[in-house]
Amino acid sequence: MKYLTTIGLEVHVQLRTRSKMFCACGTGFGAPPNTQVCPVCLGYPGAMPVMNEEAIRLTVMTGLALGCAIPAFSKFDRKSYFYPDMPKNYQISQYDCPLCDGGAVEFESGGQGRRVRMVRIHLEEDVAKNMHFPSFSGVDFNRAGVPLMEIVTQPDMGSPEEAMDFLLALKQTLSYLGVSDCNLEEGNVRCDVNCSVRPDGQEELGTKTEIKNLNTFKGVFHALRHELDRQVDVLESGGRVTQETRRWDADQGVTYSMRSKEDAHDYRYFPEPDLMPVELDAATVGEWRAAIPELPGARRARLTAEYGIPGYAAGVIAADRAVADYFEAAARASKNAKAVSNWVMTEMLRLLGERGMTIGNARVTPGALARLVSLVDSGVVSSTAAKDVFAAMFESGGDPDALVREKGLAQVSDASEIEAIVDRAMEENPKSVADFMQGKSAAAKFLVGQVMRLSRGKANPKLVNEILERKLGAE
Amino acid sequence: MNREAFQCLDLRSAAAGVVSGDFTSRELVEAMLAGIIERDPAIRAFVHVDADDALRQADAADARRGPGGGRLNGVPVAVKDVLNVAGQPCGCASRILEGYRAPYDATAVARLRREGAVVVGRTNMDEFAMGSTTENSVHGPTLNPWNHGRVPGGSSGGSAAAVASREALAALGSDTGGSVRQPASFCGCVGLKPSYGRISRYGLTAYASSLDQIGPLTTNVRDAALLLNIMSGRDPLDSTSVPDPAPCADDGWAAAGLKGMKLGLPREYFGAGLDPEVAWAVRAAADACAALGAELVEVALPHTEYAIAAYYIIATAEASANLARFDGVRYGRRADGASDPYDLYTRTRAEGFGAEVKRRIILGTYVLSSGYYEAYYRSAQKVRTLIRRDFERAFGQCDAMLAPVAPTAAYRLGETTDDPLKMYLGDILTVTANLAGICGLSVPCGLTDDGLPVGLQVLGPFLGEERVLRVGAAYETARGPFPEPHGGAA
Ligand SMILES: [Zn+2]
Numbered sequence: 001m002k003y004l005t006t007i008g009l010e011v012h013v014q015l016r017t018r019s020k021m022f023c024a025c026g027t028g029f030g031a032p033p034n035t036q037v038c039p040v041c042l043g044y045p046g047a048m049p050v051m052n053e054e055a056i057r058l059t060v061m062t063g064l065a066l067g068c069a070i071p072a073f074s075k076f077d078r079k080s081y082f083y084p085d086m087p088k089n090y091q092i093s094q095y096d097c098p099l100c101d102g103g104a105v106e107f108e109s110g111g112q113g114r115r116v117r118m119v120r121i122h123l124e125e126d127v128a129k130n131m132h133f134p135s136f137s138g139v140d141f142n143r144a145g146v147p148l149m150e151i152v153t154q155p156d157m158g159s160p161e162e163a164m165d166f167l168l169a170l171k172q173t174l175s176y177l178g179v180s181d182c183n184l185e186e187g188n189v190r191c192d193v194n195c196s197v198r199p200d201g202q203e204e205l206g207t208k209t210e211i212k213n214l215n216t217f218k219g220v221f222h223a224l225r226h227e228l229d230r231q232v233d234v235l236e237s238g239g240r241v242t243q244e245t246r247r248w249d250a251d252q253g254v255t256y257s258m259r260s261k262e263d264a265h266d267y268r269y270f271p272e273p274d275l276m277p278v279e280l281d282a283a284t285v286g287e288w289r290a291a292i293p294e295l296p297g298a299r300r301a302r303l304t305a306e307y308g309i310p311g312y313a314a315g316v317i318a319a320d321r322a323v324a325d326y327f328e329a330a331a332r333a334s335k336n337a338k339a340v341s342n343w344v345m346t347e348m349l350r351l352l353g354e355r356g357m358t359i360g361n362a363r364v365t366p367g368a369l370a371r372l373v374s375l376v377d378s379g380v381v382s383s384t385a386a387k388d389v390f391a392a393m394f395e396s397g398g399d400p401d402a403l404v405r406e407k408g409l410a411q412v413s414d415a416s417e418i419e420a421i422v423d424r425a426m427e428e429n430p431k432s433v434a435d436f437m438q439g440k441s442a443a444a445k446f447l448v449g450q451v452m453r454l455s456r457g458k459a460n461p462k463l464v465n466e467i468l469e470r471k472l473g474a475e
Numbered sequence: 476m477n478r479e480a481f482q483c484l485d486l487r488s489a490a491a492g493v494v495s496g497d498f499t500s501r502e503l504v505e506a507m508l509a510g511i512i513e514r515d516p517a518i519r520a521f522v523h524v525d526a527d528d529a530l531r532q533a534d535a536a537d538a539r540r541g542p543g544g545g546r547l548n549g550v551p552v553a554v555k556d557v558l559n560v561a562g563q564p565c566g567c568a569s570r571i572l573e574g575y576r577a578p579y580d581a582t583a584v585a586r587l588r589r590e591g592a593v594v595v596g597r598t599n600m601d602e603f604a605m606g607s608t609t610e611n612s613v614h615g616p617t618l619n620p621w622n623h624g625r626v627p628g629g630s631s632g633g634s635a636a637a638v639a640s641r642e643a644l645a646a647l648g649s650d651t652g653g654s655v656r657q658p659a660s661f662c663g664c665v666g667l668k669p670s671y672g673r674i675s676r677y678g679l680t681a682y683a684s685s686l687d688q689i690g691p692l693t694t695n696v697r698d699a700a701l702l703l704n705i706m707s708g709r710d711p712l713d714s715t716s717v718p719d720p721a722p723c724a725d726d727g728w729a730a731a732g733l734k735g736m737k738l739g740l741p742r743e744y745f746g747a748g749l750d751p752e753v754a755w756a757v758r759a760a761a762d763a764c765a766a767l768g769a770e771l772v773e774v775a776l777p778h779t780e781y782a783i784a785a786y787y788i789i790a791t792a793e794a795s796a797n798l799a800r801f802d803g804v805r806y807g808r809r810a811d812g813a814s815d816p817y818d819l820y821t822r823t824r825a826e827g828f829g830a831e832v833k834r835r836i837i838l839g840t841y842v843l844s845s846g847y848y849e850a851y852y853r854s855a856q857k858v859r860t861l862i863r864r865d866f867e868r869a870f871g872q873c874d875a876m877l878a879p880v881a882p883t884a885a886y887r888l889g890e891t892t893d894d895p896l897k898m899y900l901g902d903i904l905t906v907t908a909n910l911a912g913i914c915g916l917s918v919p920c921g922l923t924d925d926g927l928p929v930g931l932q933v934l935g936p937f938l939g940e941e942r943v944l945r946v947g948a949a950y951e952t953a954r955g956p957f958p959e960p961h962g963g964a965a
Contacts, residue, residue, distance in 0.1 A: 043805065044579075044806070045680040046559045046680045050711065050714055082817070089796075268840065268844060269843075270793075275714050
């Protein structure tokens with residue numbers, strides 16, 4: 001039987017704010033345990049939360065970028081449950097009046113345009129980190145109280161692949177907005193997924209399960225694939241899927257049951273009395289809306305239209321706002337945007353990837369790249385030699401003209417100079433010349449290679465071909 | 476100056492004496508400490524007195540003596556065990572906070588210190604401010620200085636008893652449902668519950684966040700006004716604090732009388748269940764106000780009968796979350812022998828909390844539970860709105876209201892321990908001000924035949940402290956000096 005899949009996501013995103021959500025503690029990653037703490041984020045008696053306005057702004061900006069409605073009234077609530085990573089044993093979150101309602105993410109998946117609707121976006125505080133040692137456990141509260149934005153989607157995704165593409169598109173948008181570093185290694189983005197399967201033709205959705213706390217996109221993909229297979233197996237063998245919360249074990253590659261619906265938490269939400277409701281006036285929201293930058297989809301379209309580069313290249317370049325900024329700076333300084341896009345997509349991204357760097361600390365300036373492209377186009381350097389120049393600039397910066405001079409990489413386009421090298425190559429390889437005479441055209445290629453070798457790659461290949469052809473024809 | 480003279484100073488005279496050099500802060504603090512040593516064993520108002528620390532603070536105050544030293548420079552005050560004072564324990568009269576020392580000053584305390592005040596000791600209370608008798612304390616009960624067989628009221632019973640017995644010139648309490656006004660009434664001192672948000676709650680260990688207010692307990696109304704003025708005003712650390720500080724007591728207040736003022740007598744506050752002696756004392760006080768020029772009018776607060784139910788639902792709901800943090804993980808007492816986190820919570824909380832606290836946490840957890848939220852918590856919020864509107868309407872007809880503080884004078888020790896409902900019902904006349912967020916003052920207005928003090932409650936609208944304090948000051952002046960407690964056995 002064929003089965004249909006339904007997937008919904010809850011994405012928790014750590015916001016990029018200097019201080020925590022309700023206190024002045026810093027949010028830096030990797031500090032020694034319990035060094036970014038105070039009475040507020042440790043839940044000391046008498047300590048009270050104070051709202052971080054920047055967290056509100058970043059959340060609302062995200063909502064505006066995703067087309068959410070921004071209600072004029074929003075409030076915070078206490079969500080109660082006991083766990084050692086919760087300093088107060090309640091989390092300040094938002095229950096029935098979130099900052100953002102509705103909205104959607106549009107993206108491409110499997111070559112098709114998709115649209116995943118949002119339920120809501122709300123703001124809450126992150127919890128601490130439990131750490132287990134051989135004889136005891138500890139809690140690091142550095143992360144406790146860091147602002148966390150929770151994006152809840154409708155169950156609009158039909159496959160793990162689509163969920164993955166959604167997450168990548170969402171991550172691109174969040175990065176463009178600058179609301180989060182979206183650093184997966186540092187746990188900036190964490191997902192809860194829920195999914196169900198139903199036989200093709202059945203209207204009603206199947207029973208869903210939830211998998212909590214997936215902190216890589218790959219984890220989301222594999223956990224979903226495994227869990228959906230498991231649900232199909234259960235149905236195929238005549239069983240019924242239980243509504244429950246499961247956990248993904250990445251090492252074993254399986255999900256296992258954490259708790260069933262029956263022992264689900266009763267969070268006993270009620271309005272947080274220590275905080276005033278958030279009332280946003282239209283002028284403030286308008287100001288924030290005006291500050292939203294061009295988003296990835298729009299930029300992709302514009303790069304194609306404005307610079308005439310192929311859609312694929314525009315997609316790769318627009319995926320990262322800084323890369324796109326770099327490309328545009330270089331393309332504007334150049335007459336050959338397509339060549340610039342090729343350099344960015346291939347050499348630049350490859351080298352950055354190899355070194356684990358971002359384009360922000362690349363030493364090749366956009367101007368230098370534009371100049372290098374023009375050196376190739378005007379025949380001053382061969383494209384092979386240009387790669388050496390690029391690599392040199394990537395290592396230590398510098399000006400392409402100077403590097404070409406220093407390294408003696410300028411292309412030889414002087415016909416008499418090339419003629420002399422061709423003569424030398426023919427003298428040194430009489431057998432190849434003879435082979436050519438007997439009709440073995442491949443021998444010509446060999447001779448071209450010899451000329452290039454003798455010229456240390458600097459001979460203009462077009463001239464080499466012309467001269468060699470002429471000389472062989474005269475033999 | 477002899478010791479008794481020190482102990483009878485009001486705050487302004489005490490501060491003026493230090494400034495002028497009539498005496499040093501050290502002499503003043505030593506006199507207060509001597510009073511504590513002499514009288515506190517009989518009433519047990521204090522749970523923590525660090526004499527060396529108090530004298531160090533006094534010496535520091537003496538060192539900065541002069542006009543710039545602050546309005547309370549060198550003046551000792553006591554604080555309820557629920558307020559955080561850096562370096563001091565803050566046990567909230569609970570076993571669960573054993574060993575906890577506060578790492579910071581509550582804003583109210585910091586503001587008193589900024590004016591030079593000396594924090595002389597910490598006073599007893601009902602555990603986590605839950606109770607009306609100061610019997611629910613890990614330290615045992617505080618006794619009423621007027622009669623050692625009676626309770627001092629609660630939950631700020633230690634502060635009220637300390638001020639009434641002149642062991643402290645003034646003390647801070649907290650009032651969630653009457654916890655400053657009722658003990659003031661039971662002990663014959665002045666107690667002010669400011670409007671919600673008037674004094675920052677930062678550093679006040681929370682019982683019910685939407686109802687809690689810090690309030691001063693003093694020997695006279697002007698001292699209460701001074702402390703309010705110093706502690707009030709916007710605090711960036713408490714988002715619910717209101718911007719402007721409350722006005723300071725004016726010397727003309729008492730002299731101006733009450734001419735042109737309309738004082739309301741809420742009909743529902745003089746109904747069945749009110750002890751006739753209490754009713755008589757309060758009516759006599761109202762007549763005294765009329766003699767000062769006030770016009771008395773009857774007003775109605777028709778939703779009063781629902782107040783107790785609404786109060787105990789909202790307060791316990793908030794408490795169930797506020798007290799969740801006491802789990803033995805980060806501070807305070809941790810139970811031994813736990814096998815996992817949940818076992819740790821269960822043991823720590825079972826051993827650490829007293830019966831009344833457990834009762835309220837369970838009640839609060841219940842009313843917030845899924846399926847019950849609408850019936851209890853939501854309904855209670857609706858009642859709260861109705862009560863607020865009652866007051867708004869009534870304050871359209873009068874400037875302030877006069878009422879009893881509690882239906883009776885001080886209970887006998889143990890009288891309500893087996894019948895918590897009786898204790899809850901005794902809060903009927905005070906919880907409404909907390910539900911509505913308005914201000915209220917308790918001023919001693921008489922003694923029962925048994926020689927127990929009775930308080931007059933002056934209620935004012937939200938941020939109407941000036942009116943309430945004016946009425947209190949004018950009445951207090953007309954009343955003349957209130958008798959001193961004589962102590963004695965039951
Ligand atoms: Zn903090």
